[in-house]
Amino acid sequence: MVFLDFSLAWWVYPLLFLCALFAGTMDTLAGGGGLITVPVLMSLGWTPQDALGTNKFQASFGSGSATLHFARAGAIAWRDVAWGIIFTAAGAALGAWAVGMLPVEFLKRLIPVLLIAMAVYFMVTPNLGLHEKAPRLNSFPFHLIFGLGIGFYDGFFGPGTGSFWTLCYVALLGLDLRRATVRTKVMNFVSNIVSLAVFLFIAHIHVIPGLVMAAGQFWGGRIGAKLVLHRGSRLIRPVFVSVALVIAVKLLYDAYIR
Template sequence: MFEMILLCIAGFLASFIDSIAGGGGLISVPAFMLAGLSPHMVLGTNKFAAATGSFTSSLKFAKSGLCNFKLLKILIPFTLVGSILGVRTVMLIDQKFLQPLVLVLVLCIGIYTLFSKSIGQEDNFKGLTKKNITIGIILAFSLGFYDGFFGPGTGSFLVFGMINIFGFNFLNASANARFLNFVSNITALVTFAFSGSINYRIGAMVAVFMIIGARAGTKLAINKGSKIIKPIFVTMSLAVALKMLLTLF
């Protein structure tokens, strides 16, 4: 019973943070591990619970009018295909080869954002062009593939990409990134479901608190905007990098 209470608290906090800036898995995955689930069951159950929070957050962002659906309807199919290919590839290649590269990239994103005063503070979106759509498609496919194949830091990469490619501020970037991340999450979730790697009893209970956390986090992000998102984004980016660094040793 005590373990279940801790899991639910961890689920709330993970979803709350994830809906603002990504990186919630840093909280939820270790919590599921402490509950004694096997590694595959941890990942599958976490995806199941997190997908509900991700859906809630995406829906709330959509209702707020912060999502650019003209852009998303172009990018979503590429994220979906990328994620499917990533899940298939992970069965063939050792993920450990990717860790050092991702560690450096996430660390650079966190440090660059920390010291850049202007990044993501203003919405400089000038509309869709052939150039930013093409780069956006490459981003969507690549990060869909990466999320299906490996995963850590996907939210950070998506937000950073949305800011630098389309000129969104942190709030708009987070809103659109949540939708793309939700698509890749669902793909991985279906894969875990077919492999029988989900504990639905535990996952369903944690999912309730993840939904509550996602609603609270999204509401805070919408009300406070980029001022609250940037420090959380930097913190979670550096935390993901630190966790990956510790994993290497």
């Protein structure tokens, strides 16, 4: 449901734009944009469903902008991601539909542990993602398992989705970090759009704040995509590890301390 909200103070909108600009850039590089934007939207006093729905609205512009930039640069092999798009869309729809119906406490406690494990895995394997390797899974079973699983997670909860996709593409399909990041952003865009469609029926989408953040996300996505294409794996790697650890610490705090 679309909600035209003009109740925020004028100075909030520039802050929302800057927040989304930074989140869109970081999300394209390593994931974790939702770690920035969701708490900001929650601080506005909205319900969790409204905050998540508006977050999907604005995040769709960031992932869409990055995907468009990658496509124009010829970096996306659409045949290679077709099954991923289909299964991710299905998983995201189920995840978004489940919001408010299932407890999130288990995920809140499990996800930070997985993120820390991912960061440690990258740190102890210094060449991981710098060069392509032979895949451990074929494309169809890979996208069936992780498209449904990560798509569901993104629709239902979200933080760390991009990091999970990137690690899976590197570790199981043997991609380098540059190609893995490109494919990750396609999957992020699919899950964002599908989740948004579901949220339109179960929550309010605050359009005015969402559009302000969408502008920031759009330019952040472009900046991040250019950095990925021009700087490649050696830039993505340290950013990926840092973002994964920051997300993990934040989620551990939320799950066990606050």
